[in-house]
Each structure stands twice: as structure tokens, then as C-alpha cells.
Amino acid sequence: MRRSKRDRQQLLLETIHDTPFITDEELADRFDVSIQTIRLDRLELSIPELRERIRSVAQASLEDEVRSLPPEEIIGDIIDLELDRSAISIFEVKREHVFRRNQIARGHHLFAQANSLAVAVIDDELALTAKADIRFTNQVMEGERVVAKARVSSVNPENGRTAVLVNSYVDNELVFSGEFEMYRSNQPEKG
Amino acid sequence: MRRSKRDRQQLLLETIHDTPFITDEELADRFDVSIQTIRLDRLELSIPELRERIRSVAQASLEDEVRSLPPEEIIGDIIDLELDRSAISIFEVKREHVFRRNQIARGHHLFAQANSLAVAVIDDELALTAKADIRFTNQVMEGERVVAKARVSSVNPENGRTAVLVNSYVDNELVFSGEFEMYRSNQPEKG
Incomplete structure (x- = not known):
């Protein structure tokens, strides 16, 4: 069963905080959603892309x-x-x-x-x-x-x-x- | 004393024939003229530039x-x-x-x-x-x-x-x- 968007975004924040060098692909895998969904999540949460985070x-x-x-x-x-x-x-x-x-x-x-x-x-x-x-x-x-x-x-x-x-x-x-x-x-x- | 243009161009033809990978800089040095002169000579003689010759x-x-x-x-x-x-x-x-x-x-x-x-x-x-x-x-x-x-x-x-x-x-x-x-x-x- 997939998480709600709210739960997913909360988890996303925590995950990127703990492992800042994780890629969108790895996040998509981990949360069982598309890369596009991860990108939209990041946009909504104002999390910069990996390159900028590095x-x-x-x-x-x-x-x-x-x-x-x-x-x-x-x-x-x-x-x-x-x-x-x-x-x-x-x-x-x-x-x-x-x-x-x-x-x-x-x-x-x-x-x-x-x-x-x-x-x-x-x-x-x-x-x-x-x-x-x-x-x-x-x-x-x-x-x-x-x-x-x-x-x-x-x-x-x-x-x-x-x-x-x-x-x-x-x-x-x-x-x-x-x-x-x-x-x-x-x-x-x-x- | 510098060579006449005609002599120089004749020598240029022979030199490039014998050593096709010579650069314009080396030719200019050898003939004691500017690189620009060598380029003009090559243009007149229809000799392609080094890269093309290679x-x-x-x-x-x-x-x-x-x-x-x-x-x-x-x-x-x-x-x-x-x-x-x-x-x-x-x-x-x-x-x-x-x-x-x-x-x-x-x-x-x-x-x-x-x-x-x-x-x-x-x-x-x-x-x-x-x-x-x-x-x-x-x-x-x-x-x-x-x-x-x-x-x-x-x-x-x-x-x-x-x-x-x-x-x-x-x-x-x-x-x-x-x-x-x-x-x-x-x-x-x-x-």
C-alpha cells in the first residue's frame, strides 16, 4: 500500500536530511513512486536537486x-x-x-x-x-x-x-x- | 635576407609535402615570416590547414x-x-x-x-x-x-x-x- 502524499513528503524531507546525496532515482525506488513524483515533491517542498545539494x-x-x-x-x-x-x-x-x-x-x-x-x-x-x-x-x-x-x-x-x-x-x-x-x-x- | 614570395611558396610546398604535420607556427619560424603570411600562402596555394592534413x-x-x-x-x-x-x-x-x-x-x-x-x-x-x-x-x-x-x-x-x-x-x-x-x-x- 502506498503512503499518502503527506506522509511521503514528510519521509522525503527526513530522508534527504539524513542522506543528502541520495538521487531522485533512489528516492523513487524507495518510495515506490515515479521519478516525476519525486521531482514534484521536491518542488513543492523547495528541496533543491541533488547537484545543488552537493x-x-x-x-x-x-x-x-x-x-x-x-x-x-x-x-x-x-x-x-x-x-x-x-x-x-x-x-x-x-x-x-x-x-x-x-x-x-x-x-x-x-x-x-x-x-x-x-x-x-x-x-x-x-x-x-x-x-x-x-x-x-x-x-x-x-x-x-x-x-x-x-x-x-x-x-x-x-x-x-x-x-x-x-x-x-x-x-x-x-x-x-x-x-x-x-x-x-x-x-x-x-x- | 628574406626569400621572395615565389621562392617561399615553392619551399612551403616542398616542406609540407615532406613533413605534412608541421604547424603554421613552425613554418613561420622556419621562413622567418608571420603566421598570418603562412596562412595567406596556404590559402593561395590551396593547402589545407594542419588539422585537415592530418x-x-x-x-x-x-x-x-x-x-x-x-x-x-x-x-x-x-x-x-x-x-x-x-x-x-x-x-x-x-x-x-x-x-x-x-x-x-x-x-x-x-x-x-x-x-x-x-x-x-x-x-x-x-x-x-x-x-x-x-x-x-x-x-x-x-x-x-x-x-x-x-x-x-x-x-x-x-x-x-x-x-x-x-x-x-x-x-x-x-x-x-x-x-x-x-x-x-x-x-x-x-x-
């Missing part, structure tokens, strides 16, 4: 500011950042990111998200990728959201090279992992 | 046709292809491919060129990247042309995984190298 959470919650590049050059939306420690971004796979033939996301977009996160986490105005060792562990399809998590694992005191591990997930399933070795400009002077 | 050489000379993806999904222009053996592509680094701050090409574009070449060289309708080990060995700047050369180094008879080495150059200087391990669909059945 933006506002991102702006409100970032502890640090990206130094190594302007935010608009980052592939994906950064939702968490502690410079030289860790960072998280979300990337929505759209039609332009997939092979037309099979709707599988193209590797270079997953790489771009992870690589720009590895750049963004560096606490320096210059950060460049020296090398990377990457794995594509599961296919990502159009419409899916990729959550990339970067962690700075070491900074070489000799040359300032910084190792960043990035793991990317769709619904908690690992789809990509990469070890990036980054150059930076503020490396310590050598003896 | 296209026509590419169309005329490809021994094989790409199977794994439609040509318009390849990053860069493929100018040579022997399926399951080798491939070459050219990618021009434009403003949208560089960090605005320092005009250095962003890693994911070099990766995209190399990765799509590794996909394109596979003689199969399905080719996906399993993993890659990559190095960025020199910075590439806006306006430079990257020549990527892919070579299939092995096909695993057990699982059909295909190893592709890609080296990318600017003016014969190595700027990127990658080892890609590719999935394909026509892998031999296991015993």
Missing part, C-alpha cells in the same frame, strides 16, 4: 581550501578536504562520459576524477603528477555516482614527492584504485 | 579500421593503425587541456589520448582497461603536439588480456609512458 554541502563543510588549482578545474565535486591528509569528491557519470556502444564509463574520466583529487589534496600551489599505478576493478555505468576518496600516505622528506592513494566507489563497491606520486614546489632544500 | 593522411593511410570504438570517440587523431600490433595518434594541446595557472597540460588528457589508443589498437569489438602503470616524464605545454605510439607487447593465451605499451612524445622527447592491460571479449575459452 554544492551547498560542499561549500558549507570544507575545512580547507584547495590551493593547487582553481575549484572549477577539479573534475567532480569536492565534498571533503583536509590538505595533505585526505579528500573526497563525487562525480556523476553522464552520457558524455560513457562509450556510446555499451554505456560503460570511459576510463579516462574515472582517472580524471581521481587525479584531480590527488592534485587538490596537496597543500601547495604547484602539484603535478609524476606517476600513477591504477586499476579499474568494476565497470561504471551511465547514471551512476562515483565517490572518490583520497588519502595522503607519505611525503618523502628528500624530494617532497607525495604519495596519494585514491579509491573510488559506486554504492560501496570499489570501481577504481590508484596510487599517485605527486611533485610539489615546496620541497625541502637538499642538504 | 585527417586526410589518416584516412588515406590507415591499413586497418578501428573496431573497439567509433573513431569520433578516440581522443586524438589516429594516423597509423595495425590492429593487435601498433597504432599512432596525434593530439594537439589546446587551452582547454591545460592548467590555467601555468599552461601545463593536465595529466588526464595525456592519459586519455594514450588510453583511447590502447583501446583502439585492440582487434575486438569490446576492449576495456583493466589496469595501467603510467609516468609523466616531461611537462607538455599549450600549443604542443603530442605523438602517442602504441605497441601490443603480449596477449595472454589464458585469459586474452592484452598488454599495450604507449609512449608519447613532443618533438621526440618522451613526455608520457604507460603500460596498459586490456580486457577483450574474444578471449579463448578456458580448458
Whole structure:
């Protein structure tokens, strides 16, 4: 039995409050209604769409500011950042990111998200990728959201090279992992 | 002393015939005239611009046709292809491919060129990247042309995984190298 509209809208408010990054598709599934119904509910309740919700959470919650590049050059939306420690971004796979033939996301977009996160986490105005060792562990399809998590694992005191591990997930399933070795400009002077 | 226009145009014809991928900038340098002069010379001589020259050489000379993806999904222009053996592509680094701050090409574009070449060289309708080990060995700047050369180094008879080495150059200087391990669909059945 379906809920009344009133009940549904109340639940919708609570659900989005608790899990702000839920998509309209997931909400429709959960409440057993059409996506169109969810959109109308959101309109009536003045809840912005997912993309806007991510933006506002991102702006409100970032502890640090990206130094190594302007935010608009980052592939994906950064939702968490502690410079030289860790960072998280979300990337929505759209039609332009997939092979037309099979709707599988193209590797270079997953790489771009992870690589720009590895750049963004560096606490320096210059950060460049020296090398990377990457794995594509599961296919990502159009419409899916990729959550990339970067962690700075070491900074070489000799040359300032910084190792960043990035793991990317769709619904908690690992789809990509990469070890990036980054150059930076503020490396310590050598003896 | 500058050459007469007639001499210059004769030399221009010969130069472009011998080195069809030379840019207007390089021609202007070589003949010590402005780029605008080179463009006017090309117009008078009905020599198409570099991009068109690459296209026509590419169309005329490809021994094989790409199977794994439609040509318009390849990053860069493929100018040579022997399926399951080798491939070459050219990618021009434009403003949208560089960090605005320092005009250095962003890693994911070099990766995209190399990765799509590794996909394109596979003689199969399905080719996906399993993993890659990559190095960025020199910075590439806006306006430079990257020549990527892919070579299939092995096909695993057990699982059909295909190893592709890609080296990318600017003016014969190595700027990127990658080892890609590719999935394909026509892998031999296991015993």
C-alpha cells in the first residue's frame, strides 16, 4: 500500500536530511513512486536537486581550501578536504562520459576524477603528477555516482614527492584504485 | 635576407609535402615570416590547414579500421593503425587541456589520448582497461603536439588480456609512458 502524499513528503524531507546525496532515482525506488513524483515533491517542498545539494554541502563543510588549482578545474565535486591528509569528491557519470556502444564509463574520466583529487589534496600551489599505478576493478555505468576518496600516505622528506592513494566507489563497491606520486614546489632544500 | 614570395611558396610546398604535420607556427619560424603570411600562402596555394592534413593522411593511410570504438570517440587523431600490433595518434594541446595557472597540460588528457589508443589498437569489438602503470616524464605545454605510439607487447593465451605499451612524445622527447592491460571479449575459452 502506498503512503499518502503527506506522509511521503514528510519521509522525503527526513530522508534527504539524513542522506543528502541520495538521487531522485533512489528516492523513487524507495518510495515506490515515479521519478516525476519525486521531482514534484521536491518542488513543492523547495528541496533543491541533488547537484545543488552537493554544492551547498560542499561549500558549507570544507575545512580547507584547495590551493593547487582553481575549484572549477577539479573534475567532480569536492565534498571533503583536509590538505595533505585526505579528500573526497563525487562525480556523476553522464552520457558524455560513457562509450556510446555499451554505456560503460570511459576510463579516462574515472582517472580524471581521481587525479584531480590527488592534485587538490596537496597543500601547495604547484602539484603535478609524476606517476600513477591504477586499476579499474568494476565497470561504471551511465547514471551512476562515483565517490572518490583520497588519502595522503607519505611525503618523502628528500624530494617532497607525495604519495596519494585514491579509491573510488559506486554504492560501496570499489570501481577504481590508484596510487599517485605527486611533485610539489615546496620541497625541502637538499642538504 | 628574406626569400621572395615565389621562392617561399615553392619551399612551403616542398616542406609540407615532406613533413605534412608541421604547424603554421613552425613554418613561420622556419621562413622567418608571420603566421598570418603562412596562412595567406596556404590559402593561395590551396593547402589545407594542419588539422585537415592530418585527417586526410589518416584516412588515406590507415591499413586497418578501428573496431573497439567509433573513431569520433578516440581522443586524438589516429594516423597509423595495425590492429593487435601498433597504432599512432596525434593530439594537439589546446587551452582547454591545460592548467590555467601555468599552461601545463593536465595529466588526464595525456592519459586519455594514450588510453583511447590502447583501446583502439585492440582487434575486438569490446576492449576495456583493466589496469595501467603510467609516468609523466616531461611537462607538455599549450600549443604542443603530442605523438602517442602504441605497441601490443603480449596477449595472454589464458585469459586474452592484452598488454599495450604507449609512449608519447613532443618533438621526440618522451613526455608520457604507460603500460596498459586490456580486457577483450574474444578471449579463448578456458580448458
